[in-house]
Structure formats: structure tokens, C-alpha cells
Amino acid sequence: MDFASFLTSLVTSFIIFVVLMVLFACLSAKPGNNVVYYPNRILKGMDPFEGGSKTRNPFSWIKEALSSSEQNVITMSGVDTAVYFVFLSTVLGILVFSGLILLPVLLPVAATDNGVKFNATATTSNGTFNELDKLSMGNISENSPRLWAFFAATYWVSIVTIYLLWKAYNHVSWLRSEALRTPEVRSQQFAVVVRDIPHPPQDQTRKEQVDSYFKAIYPETFYRSMIITDNKQVNKLYEELEGYKKKLERAEAIYAASKTTAKPEGTRPSNSTGFLGLMGEKVDSIEYYNEKISEIIPKLESEQKVTLREKQLNAAVVFLTNRVAASSAAQSLHAQMVDTWTVFDSPEPGQLIWTNLKIRFFEREVRQYVVYVIVALTIFFYMIPIAFISAFTTLGNLVKLLPFLKPVVKIVAVKTILEAYLPQIALIIFLALLPKFLHFLSKLEGIPTESHVVRAASGKYFYFTVLNVFIGVTIGGTLFSTFKTIEKDPNNIVEMLASNLPDNATFFLTFVALKFFVGYGLELSRIVPLIIYHLKRKFLCKTEAELKAAWFPGDLGYGTRVPADMLIVTIVLCYSVIAPLIIPFGVMYFGLGWLILRNQALKVYVPAYESYGRMWPHIHNRVLASLILYQLTMLGYFGVHKFLYTPFLIPLPLLSLLFGFVCAKKFYPAFQKPALEVAANHLKEAPNMELIFRSFIPPCLNSDKVDEDQFEDALSHVSRSVSFA
């Protein structure tokens, strides 16, 4: 990629960004679009334009975002989102502090080196040497004393990173403890989940077994237990019922709408009973659905009874009346045989994955390792397509393969744009397909809570991205054939990476620019959700519920957002000293990201769950991993430059490892287990155990019709009188 296409890429990205901003300014001002631009506020029952935005100034959102406090974010979007902002601001801080020193020092040092060895670099950079490269470390001659500046810069970036990471971990730890010591009663703080319950003795039911076990250990605080059941059947019926209820509502809405003044009796909607409602007998919809519903309800009720009585599994939720007791129970060993009666702290009721709770101890271990192997294979074999994509970087190759593109490509403007973006767009589309698969795999491991699955999937995605996109593109992009030589000699990889990095600097510059201009432009303007919403509203939605579903924004999705950001962190860190010009791009990415996502977090997205910042240790470790990759790369790159004092960089990765070790010892356990001093804080009111218990009943078992006595089988009632008293 030459300098011209680099500039084209930047300019076009910027133009797209400006257009999207203008669109946002216009569209968000229309009250009809409020549900797209302010759903979080609306769902929380707030006025969309609360605060200073009464004037509808198109830039007021920036002021609002900047003036919002961390507490605002926690109130509107939870601790997890606040922690995500700690991540963004920490990285931003790292890049700003690094850039303040690196840019004014390294750029002149690099640009004024007269000892440029054009021929030497040409051999490695495959003839792509251009103006930008003059500002990079590649421009410094071998073993030049100027390398000392880059050497010091390597240390500076590391120290800044470690210092800010330390501060961030401290802060997040404080955030978590503050959130957990809340005086509010939270259901999950009074429950623990038990797995691997052994077979009940002959003379006991599962419920009796669980109750007697926990009553013996917690005679004073045990409230009640809820045996996990196999809900497959009952859930199917429940969903069928809900489906018909929605259809009935819709049919009634259509019928109501048809009652115009001209035709006051209206038209009763009808539908076919056959395949997909397209074939078969035509029937009156309202009657048909009512019939279906009254048909399913007794079935559901009897299935609920059967489920509660006969489909009890080897897991349970146990409720304790005391927060400290529950916190302590969640982290204590209960049984002498450690693979029985394993207990962990309950997540929010909705987060519990009932189907995974029955998986036994060692089966989970086996599943985990099997999934790891599958992920490793995925990472390894996806390398090949990515390498192909990188090989297509030249438009010539593409035209050869897809000759029908020839006439389009001949237009100069199109050609330049395509040349600038083609590989990046391919990469982005490619990466978008992956998260679902990784989420599925993580669930397969037997992880019992939704937030944990998201974290596990996010980790896999991170490894995938860094290994494939960063390392794959760096090494594969310039010389596809080197891929095979690395396979033969994997020890070479650091050196290979180091020597190939500078050639890909411009690729990654445009990649980052594309990400922040177009990515964040789309994010803020919400063009796609807006169009979808309006289309649905016009053609599909008939009822209020349908309309709400059409604009419901979902959550911030940091399971995929964090790995994507981490890729940028890795890229920017690794290039920070080699090509300091990337730092402003990184600052733009994280600055713009912070600003725009702040707006989105406050006004748009609705968090799906709250894990009180349990994502942080993973984020921390991955930033640290990026730092170590950067340090190793620098070791290799200084080696390539034949700098005699390269070994003095060896303390850096060791320091990073030591730092990681200290953090893991000092902070990590408090993210895994609830600390008792936090749980011991006073509560505003005595917990209503009956409500807490009810909140854990899944919707498919929570019918109004099902009388309470019917829960007795699986849902014990040992000390229920307590709660009624």
C-alpha cells in the first residue's frame, strides 16, 4: 500500500464519519427516533432529554458524555459497563502518556537519520518503502546510537502501562467491593448454587437429601432449597404457549385496527393451519389461537407438575437468610469428597444456565479440555483463510479470480478506495462470523452462568484475534510463503514478527482509522438499528410488545467489544516504538470510543446482566499479554537492528510477568469469590426470602395457575413459616 492510498483511506474514512455525524445530529433530534437513540432512558422511565440537552444542540451529547460521572454510568448501565470505561480510559491514558514523550522525541530522531539504508530496508519491506516509513524505527541505521532513544521509549511505554494498570486494578477492585457492599437486598447474594449432589439415599427424596444436608451445616441460616429440574419439555410447551399468546395479541390488534369508522365491525383476521401458516385450512385467527392456548395450558400445567416431581437433577439453588453466610458458603468446601456437593456463588437469577448445572464434576473437566482443543484447532486452521485474504491485498489478484469486477475496478476512484479497504473489509466481515461460534463452544464447556460464558467466549476471541489477525497478517501479509517456513521452525517466530512488523505499519494504520471513523460513526448514528426499526414498525409490528422488541437495544456486548479493542491495544502497543505515528491513531480510537460509547451506555444499551466487574482480571491479563508481546517484539526488532545493548531489554518481560503475578495474588481472588468484609455490610432492610426464592423460579415453571403446593416436590419449604411471620 502506497502513501496515496493511505491518504485516500484516511480521507474517505473521515468523510464517512462526518456524514454519519450529520445524520446522527439530524435523526436523533426527531422525537419519533427517541426509542432508537434513548431506549435505556425510556426503559428506565426517564425523559430522553433530561439534563442539559433541552436545546437540541447537535453537540450537546458530547458535553453530556464528558460531564457524566462514573456513578452515572453505574446507575444507568451497571458496574460491568463502568469497568469497561476504566479499560478504555486506562488504555487512553497509556497511549497519551506514551505519545507525549514518544512523538516529539522519536519522530525527529527517525526522520533526521541520514544513514538511511534504502537497499537494506528494500530487501525486507518488499518495495513498499514510503514516506511514512521515514518516521519509523526502520529508518534508523544498524547499531546507531540513535537507537538509545527507541530503547528508552520501550522502557517508558512499559512503565506507563504497568503503572496505569496497577491504578486501574485498584480502582476496579474498589468499584466491585462498593457495588457488592450495597445496602440493597440482591437475590443472588442470598443464594448459592450446589452441583454434583450424589445420589440420594434410598429412603430420601432429592429435596429431603439437600435440605437435611444444608440444615445440618447451616441450622440457623438455611431457608429453603430449589432443586434444578430438566425443563426441556416444559420449556417447549411454555414457549409454544407464549408464541400463541403473542399471535393472539397480534390478531386482536389487527382486528382492532380494521375497525375503522367506515367499517365499524372490522375484519376478523384469519390464517392457515398448515406449514408455516401458508397452506392448509383457513381459520379465524382469534378463535384458533384462543383454542390453542386453552389446549396448551392444561398440558403445561401437568408437565410442570411432572417436571417438579420427576425431573429433578443433581443440582440445586440453596437460599440462606444471611448475606455473610451465603458468601462464606459459596467459597467453602462442603464435602470431604471434593467432586460432590460443589458450591459456588449464585449469579443473578436469570443468568443461571439450568441445562449446564447437571453436568458432573469430571465431565466438566473433560468438556473444557475438549473445547480448548477445538478452539486451538479453530485458531490454527483459520490461519489459512486469513493468510489468503492478506495475499489478496493487491487488487490485481482479485480481478484475476473474479474477472467480472474488471470494469468496476477500472474507474480510478473505485480502484483506489478498493485498494485501500479491500483487505480490511474482508477481515472485519470475517471476524464478525466468529463470536457466536465461540459463545456456543463456551456454553458447551458446562459453564453455569451466562456472564461466565461471555467471559470465556471473549477470551477465546481474544486469542483468536491476536494470533490470527495480528500475527497472521503481519507475517502472512507480506510474504505468504514465510508461513510455511515458520511452521518448520517456530522458534523463529519472534524474529520473523519483528522483521515483518514495519512493513505492515500502514496496513494497521488504515485498519485502526477505519475502525474508529466508520465503526464508531456507525455506532453513534445507529443507522442500521434505525432503519430496521422503522421498517419493522411500518410493515411488521402490530402490538406494543412487538414494537418494543423492534427497538429494544440489547446490551453493550462487551464480550466481542473487548477483544476487538484488545486487538487495537496489541497493534498500537507493538507499533508504538517502531512506528510512533500509530499512537495518535490509537488515541483517536480510544478517545472517540470512550466518548461515543459513553453516550451509548448512558442512553442506548440496556445491560443484560451484572457481574460486578468480573471481566476486569481478564482484561488486565490481556493488556499485560499485549505488553509482553510488545516487549518480546521489541527484543526481536532491536536484534534485527543489531543493537548491541538489546539484552538490557530482557528485564522488561520479566518485570511484566512479576507484575502479573503480584496482581493475581493481591486482587484476583476477590473477583472470584465474595470477600466477607464486603458482605458483612449492613442491609437497608431484612431480605424478603420468599421474593428472593421466587425470583429464581424460571418463567416456564412460574405459572400463576400452578398452586404453590405443587412446588413442594422440588422446591423445599423447610422454614417457610419464617418468611410469612
Add this chain to the structure above:
Amino acid sequence: MDFASFLTSLVTSFIIFVVLMVLFACLSAKPGNNVVYYPNRILKGMDPFEGGSKTRNPFSWIKEALSSSEQNVITMSGVDTAVYFVFLSTVLGILVFSGLILLPVLLPVAATDNGVKFNATATTSNGTFNELDKLSMGNISENSPRLWAFFAATYWVSIVTIYLLWKAYNHVSWLRSEALRTPEVRSQQFAVVVRDIPHPPQDQTRKEQVDSYFKAIYPETFYRSMIITDNKQVNKLYEELEGYKKKLERAEAIYAASKTTAKPEGTRPSNSTGFLGLMGEKVDSIEYYNEKISEIIPKLESEQKVTLREKQLNAAVVFLTNRVAASSAAQSLHAQMVDTWTVFDSPEPGQLIWTNLKIRFFEREVRQYVVYVIVALTIFFYMIPIAFISAFTTLGNLVKLLPFLKPVVKIVAVKTILEAYLPQIALIIFLALLPKFLHFLSKLEGIPTESHVVRAASGKYFYFTVLNVFIGVTIGGTLFSTFKTIEKDPNNIVEMLASNLPDNATFFLTFVALKFFVGYGLELSRIVPLIIYHLKRKFLCKTEAELKAAWFPGDLGYGTRVPADMLIVTIVLCYSVIAPLIIPFGVMYFGLGWLILRNQALKVYVPAYESYGRMWPHIHNRVLASLILYQLTMLGYFGVHKFLYTPFLIPLPLLSLLFGFVCAKKFYPAFQKPALEVAANHLKEAPNMELIFRSFIPPCLNSDKVDEDQFEDALSHVSRSVSFA
């Protein structure tokens, strides 16, 4: 070593053994020796000859040992000793089951191989080929189909070991849980130890800080706390006082003894006040010591006050009134910052190492790694002397170095015996010096309980023994020069070990025989303690207390016993298939060991502490490590024999690792932390918290004179009224 000296060694060992047995039969029958042969019974207030031994049959002890149950051992010597016997009987079982198949199958297969390659073996075995070697795998020709028998034997030994280890772990886990669920009140089950307490706030004393922290978390079960103090000064005074008390008692006893009928007024003993009581002014002893005592008592009392008030450290013992609460507290995370308020389950009061409790979290980590490095260096540099010892195996070398031995060596009998035993004796003496040093190092790590220090030292000793004695002798013994070549290419070590093993078979046979005949003979006959006791009784002891100290037997000392046994396990396992003749020797070692130590455990040794079998996971892992070493050695040895199907042995070490992983997951945590279901068992009586609290006060602070109020400073009394109520 040739066959003749091997036989000589065996026969002389056996003669020594018989002599020691006869001595034991005679000496143990004398009532005056009861305190040497039955101290454990006497201290427990039992009749030494309880049970069937009224007849004084010299073999009745065998019957008693064989008929004693595990419960007898637990009653007399505790769970730790019972676990040690599980270890002995498990290894015995492994060897018996292995031998039953291996001996009748492998010996004929080896002995009848006609394809013996004398010249081929002669090159590796350094000319020591003899009759014994004909019964070993070394006698089988390369890639012979007879190797299949050895191949199958390799699998058989592994499977037997894994099966019996599994059974043993299950059994020990049950033993531990049974012991912990005791209905007796045990002090340590109502206390937890807190370390890393942060600085108290300005307006609080340390005691207030600790009390308010734990009262907030355990409002119902918190009883009281005891702040750990720096007892260095007070301990010094206390020991001085105790010393003078003993001396006074002794002087009074001497004075009383001098009051004969001939001289009813007696002679008042006197002593010098100067250096070692040899120089300086002569004074009346009784007066002098009384004076000293009354001088020290007020000093001690004021120092006790100062210690309790001003020398409080950042650690405390916290007492909870409920066993489950204490068990749960011991394993729960208390503080959000994990390096503060770290809690662990209290050991028995006497086991707590007060001086180590103050060491802070990360300092402990650093100390641990520093100690590991020192131990690694020790292991590595002791290699050199051991290799020297092995090189001295020939008597010729010794005479050259120590010419004055020449006349002695000329006597044929002496020469043969020396030749047979010299290297082994050198080895045994050498190893006897080490445990103290390793114990010292382990204590330096900052480990807070005595039993844990013993375990840590034992682990270090194990690594030392296996690495130095086994691997060192095997490789260094035959060819000292190979030592250096290994250093250059450490990858070679398995092959080197495998090819050198058969040459050392006879060395290790005599080593094992010496260990069980002479070692266990000395153990049972207790000749050394007997002589020391009688000497002390005659010439030194004047008072009852001094006499008791002279015969007090100490504990079983399994901290050094286990590693010594483990060395035998490693040797026998590694040779089991190569030279199956070693199996009967191993059976003898563990059979005789079981029998004799059973006697000693029941009648002699007094356990110093009780850790409820926490040693077992370490024993288990080390037997497993020996098994893996054996499997790797066999892999190498089959390779040396050019057996084509050698790779089919690769699953074995993998299987062992998997087994270790499963055991670690299933059993280990219950050895680290107290399981709650165990603690939840009913107690016979309500715990007397005041007594429990008092049991933790170290003797130097526990003066009768010190009024209770004076403990207030460091020993809080928040809810003491409860215990008095």
C-alpha cells in the same frame, strides 16, 4: 561388587539383625527398661504389659503388632501415624502383588535366555557381570520376543500401583474426615489464625481493630481474639527462669540425697557463679538459685506486661464459638485486598510458630522462592560429594587416601565387610546430616505451623534423596566421568540412567538389606536410647523431671522417615522389572518396617503433633512421582534393548499424570481445608471457650502471677461473659 561380597553383606546384616533381636528379647523383659521400651504406654498411664504379653514371650510383640487394629494406632499415636501405616501397607501391597506375578514369570524368562551377550553387557556393566545379573532383564538379548514378558510386567506394576494408591487415598480421606468429625471438643477447631492485618486506624488499638473487624463479620459466633506478640524478650526471661527452677530442683534433690542416716544434716550443694559454673565465687546453690528466681520473676512479669501491651504484631488468633463457623472462616476470603486479613485454619495450639506469623504476604512469597533456590543449589552441589563417595566404592581407593587403615584392611573378614558396606555407610551418615538444615530452611519460608514445616522439609529431603542418591549413585557410581557428559547434554539423562541401572542393582540390593536388617534391628532394640538412658540415669539425673527427659522417646519422626522410605520405593519400583530379585528385598523392608514400627508406634513413640493426615497428599504424589520415574526409566531401558514396541509404553506416564490430576481434584482440597459437612457433626458437649482460649497462650505469657486483667491489652474479651454464663 561381586557375588561373594553381596552374600557376605547379606549374611552379616542378618547376623546383626539376629543379635539385635536377641538383645531386644532380653532387655525388654527387664522391668527397669520399661521406660525405654514402653514409654508411650507409661505416659498414657497404661500398664506396659497390658494385653497378651503377660507371659513375657520374646515373640509376643509380633502377635500384638499383627493383631492391633488401625483404631489402636489412632488411639495410641494419632491419625498421622495411622496414615504412615497406610503408606507402608500400600507399598507392601504394591510389591507383593507385583512380586507374585513378576518373580515366577520374569526370573525363568531371564535365566533361560540362551542368547546372552556376554561381550555386549560387559562393555556397559564394567566387568561386574555376575550370577545375579543372569536373573535380570540385562540378560535378555536385543529385541528378543521374551521382552514382551517384561513389557507386560511394566504395565502390571503400574496398574497395581495406581489401583492401590487410589484405594489408599480413599481410605486416608475417610480417616481424616472421621478424625475431624469427632464429637470431642478440640481447641484448634474453634480458632482461626489471621495474618497480614493492616495498620490499625489512628483511633483504634490493634485489639479493637481485630475485634471490630471480626465482630462485624461474625456477630453471633465471635468469642474473643488473641493478638500475636513479639515474645523474644519475654521468652528469654522465661527460659532463664525455667532453667533456674530446674537447677534449684536438682540442688534440692542432691541435698536431700546427701541426708543419709550417717549424716542427717546432709551437705548443701554449692556452685560457682562464673563461666559455665566452673570459675568465680563459690555460693550455696539452693540459696543462689532461689535468689535468682526471685530476681527474675518480677522482671518476667513486667516484661509480660510490656509484651502484651506494646509488642503486638500484625497477626491474631480469633476464636469462634461454632465449629462450622470456624471451618468456614478458615477457608473464606475476608478482605477485598487479598494480601490483607488472610485467614487459615488453626493448628493445635502448640504447633503455631509465633515468630513466623508476622511475616507479610509478599515477603512470604519472596522467602519461599529464595528458599527454593537455596534448596536447588544444595541438591545440585551435594551431587559432587556423593559422586566422590561412590567413586570410593573400591577399598583400594580408600587405603590410598587413608594409609593408616592398611593393617586393618589386611584382615580378610574385615576387608570383605568393609568392601560390602563402606559406600552404604558413608551414604547413610551423609544423609543423616541433612534433615536439620532442611527443617531450618523450611521454617525460614515463613510457614506458620510446625507440621507444615515438617512436611515442607520432608518434601525437600525427598527431592534431595531421589535426585542425589538414586540418580547420582546410578550414574556416578559406575562411571564417575559420565557425570560431566550429562551436564553437557542433560537430555541424555533418561537413557544414561536406563543403561546404568542394571550395574547398580547389587549395590542397591545390599543398600536395602542393610536398611532393613540393621536399621530396623536398631529401631526395635533401641540399643542407643537404652544406653544413653542408663548412662544419664546413673551419672546425670537427680530429679524426676530429669529422669523423664532422659527416657522421653520423641515422636516417630516421619518427616525424615518418609523420604527414606520413599528412596526405597523409588529404588524398588525402578528395578522391579529390570531386576525382579529386588522385590523380595522391598517386601522385607516394608513388611519388617510395618511390623517393627507398629510395635514402636503402639509402645514407644509419643506423637508431637496431629495434622490429621495432611502428609498423605505429599506421600501420594511422591509415590506417583516414583512411578513416573520408573515408567520413564523403563521407556529408556526398553529403548536400550532396541525393543521395537517401546513406544507402546508412552501411555503409561500419561496415565499416571492423569491419575494424579484426578486425585488432586477429587481429594486434595479436603486435605487443605476443613470440609463443612465434617465440621457440622454434633459435639459431645458445648465447648468451654475460656479453656480453648487459654490453651493458645504460650507458656512464656501464661504465668499464674500475671493477673487476667493484664491480658486485656492483647487478648480481647469482647464476649467473655458468654463463657462464664
